[in-house]
Amino acid sequence: MYVYDEYDQKMVDERVAQYRDQTNRFLAGKLPAEEFQHLRLRNGLYIQRLAPMLRIAVPYGLMSSRQLRKLAYITRHFDRGYAHLTTRQNVQLNWPLLEEVPDILEELASVEMHAIQSSGNCIRNVTSDQYAGVAQDEIEDSRPWAEIIRQWSTFHPEFNWLPRKFKIAVSSATQDRAAVQVHDIGVRILNNDGVTRFEILAGGGLGRTPVIAPVIRQNLEPKHLLTYLEAILRVYNRYGRRDNKYKARIKILVRAMTPAVFAEKVDAEWQTLKDGVGTLTDTEISRVKGHFTIPPYETLDDHVPEIDDRIADNSGFSNWLKQNVKPHKQAGYAIVNLALKQTGIPPGDITDKQLETVADLADEFSFGEARVTHEQNLTLADVPKRSLFSLWQALVSAELATPNLGLLTDIICCPGGDYCSLANAKSIPVAEAIQRQFDDLDSLHVLGDLDLNISGCMNACGHHHVGNIGILGVDKKGKEFYQVSIGGSGFEDASLAKILGPSFARNEIPDVIQKLVNVHLDKREGAERFLDTYRRIGIDPYKQAVYTS
Amino acid sequence: MNQLIIDLEITTDVTGPLATLAEFLAADQKPSAVLIDSDEDIESIKEFAATLSVIALNFPSFLDGRAYSSANLLRREYGYKGELRAVGDIRIDQLEQMARCGFNAFQLADGQNIEQGLERLQGFSFSYQPAFNREPLFRARAS
Ligand code: HEM
Ligand code: SF4
Numbered sequence: 001m002y003v004y005d006e007y008d009q010k011m012v013d014e015r016v017a018q019y020r021d022q023t024n025r026f027l028a029g030k031l032p033a034e035e036f037q038h039l040r041l042r043n044g045l046y047i048q049r050l051a052p053m054l055r056i057a058v059p060y061g062l063m064s065s066r067q068l069r070k071l072a073y074i075t076r077h078f079d080r081g082y083a084h085l086t087t088r089q090n091v092q093l094n095w096p097l098l099e100e101v102p103d104i105l106e107e108l109a110s111v112e113m114h115a116i117q118s119s120g121n122c123i124r125n126v127t128s129d130q131y132a133g134v135a136q137d138e139i140e141d142s143r144p145w146a147e148i149i150r151q152w153s154t155f156h157p158e159f160n161w162l163p164r165k166f167k168i169a170v171s172s173a174t175q176d177r178a179a180v181q182v183h184d185i186g187v188r189i190l191n192n193d194g195v196t197r198f199e200i201l202a203g204g205g206l207g208r209t210p211v212i213a214p215v216i217r218q219n220l221e222p223k224h225l226l227t228y229l230e231a232i233l234r235v236y237n238r239y240g241r242r243d244n245k246y247k248a249r250i251k252i253l254v255r256a257m258t259p260a261v262f263a264e265k266v267d268a269e270w271q272t273l274k275d276g277v278g279t280l281t282d283t284e285i286s287r288v289k290g291h292f293t294i295p296p297y298e299t300l301d302d303h304v305p306e307i308d309d310r311i312a313d314n315s316g317f318s319n320w321l322k323q324n325v326k327p328h329k330q331a332g333y334a335i336v337n338l339a340l341k342q343t344g345i346p347p348g349d350i351t352d353k354q355l356e357t358v359a360d361l362a363d364e365f366s367f368g369e370a371r372v373t374h375e376q377n378l379t380l381a382d383v384p385k386r387s388l389f390s391l392w393q394a395l396v397s398a399e400l401a402t403p404n405l406g407l408l409t410d411i412i413c414c415p416g417g418d419y420c421s422l423a424n425a426k427s428i429p430v431a432e433a434i435q436r437q438f439d440d441l442d443s444l445h446v447l448g449d450l451d452l453n454i455s456g457c458m459n460a461c462g463h464h465h466v467g468n469i470g471i472l473g474v475d476k477k478g479k480e481f482y483q484v485s486i487g488g489s490g491f492e493d494a495s496l497a498k499i500l501g502p503s504f505a506r507n508e509i510p511d512v513i514q515k516l517v518n519v520h521l522d523k524r525e526g527a528e529r530f531l532d533t534y535r536r537i538g539i540d541p542y543k544q545a546v547y548t549s
Numbered sequence: 550m551n552q553l554i555i556d557l558e559i560t561t562d563v564t565g566p567l568a569t570l571a572e573f574l575a576a577d578q579k580p581s582a583v584l585i586d587s588d589e590d591i592e593s594i595k596e597f598a599a600t601l602s603v604i605a606l607n608f609p610s611f612l613d614g615r616a617y618s619s620a621n622l623l624r625r626e627y628g629y630k631g632e633l634r635a636v637g638d639i640r641i642d643q644l645e646q647m648a649r650c651g652f653n654a655f656q657l658a659d660g661q662n663i664e665q666g667l668e669r670l671q672g673f674s675f676s677y678q679p680a681f682n683r684e685p686l687f688r689a690r691a692s
Contacts, residue, residue: 007675007686014673022642038612039642121612151677151686157649158621161614226678237618272626277688278679284687 001062001369002147002291004112011154012109015116019043020102027099042160044118045101049421054093054101055118056108060128060146060170061089061372065359068370070111072355078104083355085340085348087412087463088167089127089372090118094419122160123153123233127169129177130373133292134381136329139191142172144289145225148280149187152226159233163240164248166233167205176492179374180204181212182466184250185232187225196222202232202262203254206460210496211251214259216266223280224270230278231270235262295367295382300332304385317392319441320403325388334385336366338378338400339410343435346428347413348376357398365391375412375451377405408450408517409435412463416456416473417480423456425473425480430454430509437510438517447517450530451490466490468531469516470497471509482509486516486542487534498539501547515545552663554644555632555654557670559663564603564632570594584636591619598627606652608637617650624651624681641665645672651681 004012022039025031031039037047044055056071063071071091075083078100084092096104108114118125128146129135149168153159159166171178172189180186186201198220204213220228232250239257241247254262311318326335338358341347350358358378362370365387366380373379378400383391395401404410411434414420416427431454438444453467457474464470466488474481481503488497504512517530519542524533534542553563567584568576574593582603585591594601604623606616616635623629634654635647641661648670657666679685 005690007690010674011677035611035640035642121614154677155646155673156678157646157676157680158617159614160646161612161617161643163614230678234618234621237614242613242615276679277684281687281691283691287687287690 001064002059002143002288008151009109009112012112012114012116015043015114015155016102016105016109019105023098023102038120040098040101041120042117042122043101043105044115045096045098046119047098048094048419051095052098052101053415053419054096054104054115055086056091056093056113056115057118057125058090058113058372059125059150060132060143061130061374062143063370063372064111065362065368065370067111067113068355068359068362070107070113072352072359074104074107075352075355082349082351084346084415085350085372085376085378087374087376087414087461088125089130089374090125091372092415094415116154117160119165120160121162121164121166123156123162123166123168126150126153127167127178127183127374129171129173130371130379131177131326131335131381132172133294134328134330134333134335135173135175135177136327137174138329139172140189140196141289141292142170142178142189143292144285145172145187145189145222146170147288147291148225148284149229152229156233159237162233162237163242164245164250166236166250168229174492176494177374179463179466179490179494181494182206182210182463182490183213185229186213192219198222198225200228200232202266203251203259205249205251206463206465207249208246208458208460209249209251210460210465211255212494212496213251214254216254216259216263222285223282224274226280227273227276227278228266228270230273231266234269235265239265297330297333297382298384300384300386302331302385304332304388307385307388310389316396316401316403317389319445320392320395320401321388323403323407323445324401324405328382330382332385334383334388336380336383336388336391337373337405338380338395339402339405340377340400341404341410341435342399342402343409343439344432346415346418347411347431350378354398354400357394357400361391361394375410377410403441404444406449406451407444408438408447408452408513409444410451411435412451412453412467414455414462416454416462420456420461422459423473424458424475425456425482425506427454427456427462427471427473430471430473430482430506433506433510434513437514447521448527448529450517451488452513453488463490464488465496466494467497468529468534469513474503476503480506482506484509484512484516484546486539487531489531493531500539500543512546516542519545551656553634553654553656554663554667554670555634557667559667567603567605573597585619587613587615587619591622595627598623598629601629602631603634604629604631605634605636605656608635608639611638611640611643611658613638617646620647620650620652620681641669644670648672649676649680649683
């Protein structure tokens with residue numbers, strides 16, 4: 001993974017000092033709250049319903065065991081012993097003290113971590129494919145490019161006070177696991193006749209107005225990546241709306257200008273930057289790529305006979321293997337997912353002890369690294385197949401082996417009304433009620449892949465628009481209600497979910513989901529996915545089942 | 550007393566008054582100092598950039614980031630060499646960013662401490678991205 005040099009380290013150290021100074025001035029009454037608010041946001045600190053909330057940046061979700069241990073320490077000493085993984089591959093603390101945040105940042109800086117630009121109207125943490133570097137369908141490792149973007153966007157002097165927040169994602173595989181089509185900028189790495197080229201999407205996003213991003217540039221040479229991004233950001237910074245925060249995202253600008261005109265404007269700006277000082281050098285590209293080399297894999301047989309024996313006499317192991325373990329590009333290795341979706345625990349929450357266990361297991365089985373996924377799970381990307389059984393046993397003891405990856409109960413869920421002051425409704429208890437309703441693993445497996453996403457309000461932090469089933473908290477005369485939609489996807493076949501009809505009370509939700517699932521089981525052809533059945537038969541049968549019985 | 554930071558010094562020796570953009574564009578005899586608001590089109594002075602000696606860019610609110618891009622265009626693309634002054638809601642925590650976009654003069658908002666502003670103006674030791682008079686860090690790293 002990327003390792004800081006003296007320059008990177010100095011930048012985060014200077015940031016800690018700067019933020020400490022800002023906090024001290026605020027506490028001494030010398031920095032007005034309305035100004036400090038924006039300064040702290042640029043460092044990931046929200047003030048929420050019950051406490052501040054600190055969002056720690058995890059660039060493209062990648063962490064070393066040393067960093068995981070530091071997070072465990074931080075949650076224990078500065079928080080309540082657990083952390084929360086977010087849909088943008090970051091980590092959140094729910095109970096830090098504002099006064100102690102500078103100390104937390106200093107701890108983070110000691111392991112090459114920070115909270116820089118993890119909120120606020122600036123370029124946020126860049127995300128990528130959690131299987132980068134190990135996926136069978138990958139064209140090129142996306143992490144070096146994500147790292148190059150991370151550095152470029154860090155403390156960008158011109159783009160720190162944008163009309164609205166700005167999110168960039170990079171993907172490089174046939175399957176899009178980075179949701180590039182619902183980001184402000186999506187970068188797709190392609191291989192055109194043997195050479196790397198980028199396709200750039202702009203103006204996607206969720207929130208109140210969900211939009212699937214159009215492609216605005218094809219066939220971009222890698223060395224031009226940063227100048228092209230700069231051109232997009234400059235056009236957005238100059239022309240994006242600032243009069244209404246709900247219309248301030250780049251998606252609104254692209255739509256208002258039309259993608260073609262927007263692309264022309266960007267191109268005109270880019271012509272003034274192209275081949276200038278911002279153009280990437282071969283030296284820089286190879287320097288960064290040099291941090292993402294292939295780990296020292298052993299030469300192994302891809303077939304491991306012991307696994308077959310274990311499968312035969314252990315259904316727990318075999319379910320987990322089937323659902324949570326994915327093929328690896330290196331023979332004899334596998335990608336292992338730790339689903340943090342145990343019933344009764346808020347989706348994405350992980351305790352200090354579990355963080356330490358993951359660190360130990362990463363050291364033992366996966367070259368000391370782990371990744372946060374945008375589905376709020378963790379991945380150990382490089383596990384030798386012959387170790388799968390021992391790893392599984394260790395995960396079972398740590399309660400990290402829930403075999404529901406990609407299934408209905410692997411719910412993406414925002415903090416909702418339990419923590420968030422913008423919420424219309426709670427979301428965590430809804431996730432739990434659904435998990436309780438669908439507690440039979442075998443039927444979940446029969447049901448197959450199904451993304452269920454929950455947001456507590458239309459800001460859509462829980463990605464409800466791109467869930468196969470999406471649940472949105474709404475407020476009806478001061479009461480919590482839930483709107484259900486179906487047919488969304490956040491992957492390469494991206495689509496926005498359609499609203500089923502009038503909203504439901506919270507206690508009705510598990511039953512509604514059951515009815516939707518029943519329609520699917522009834523109408524599906526063969527092992528068809530929920531999404532495909534829906535796309536084939538349309539929304540009506542689902543409506544009928546839910547509203548007319 | 551009107552104090553500014555200009556080229557890393559606190560001074561009261563300030564050029565003024567400034568013409569508004571409308572006045573500037575309408576004038577037959579072009580003034581040498583102009584004030585441009587954040588919603589005004591910086592491109593309209595492109596052709597005069599070489600003859601101006603003071604351009605002040607207004608920040609109506611510290612949250613309005615448009616003038617950073619105007620500064621970039623003036624310095625990088627229009628070749629503007631004169632004084633580039635940040636005026637309006639200028640807070641000391643943002644001076645460093647302004648300087649990296651090409652501002653060299655700062656008229657702080659009321660209540661801001663100018664000495665503290667001067668201290669914070671230097672900011673980060675490096676710039677990852679191209680900035681005014683600075684190559685991006687990756688070029689420095691290589692050399
Ligand atoms: C509890 C504090 C939080 C607050 C106040 C908050 C606020 C917001 C707001 C206002 C938006 C809409 C922005 C817009 O459309 O312009 C948004 C979007 C989003 N948030 Fe949050 N959020 C919070 C927590 C989270 C968490 C914990 C996650 C991850 C689990 C998250 C992930 C996202 C994502 C993915 C989006 C959608 C991005 C898009 O609109 O394109 N947020 N958030
Ligand atoms: S979706 Fe709404 S309720 Fe959920 S975290 Fe975002 S802002 Fe809060």
